[in-house]
Amino acid sequence: MTYDRLVCANCAGPVAEGRCPTCRASRQRLEQQEGPFAQLNPAALVALLVILLAALALVAHQAA
Incomplete structure (x- = not known):
């Protein structure tokens, strides 16, 4: 799953923008889980x- 379409439940902003600490943590976790494709x-x-x-x-x- 890509994080560019996810919306943060904490700040209601796109996770890809990383507006709040929750967004930034989720974005970092998803980036680490990405595969080669x-x-x-x-x-x-x-x-x-x-x-x-x-x-x-x-x-x-x-x-x-």
């Missing part, structure tokens, strides 16, 4: 999947 949006992940499938199909076609 956290910055990619769903469209980019789908595009990567399509490219991977196309590459596998090409390898399978050349091997046959």
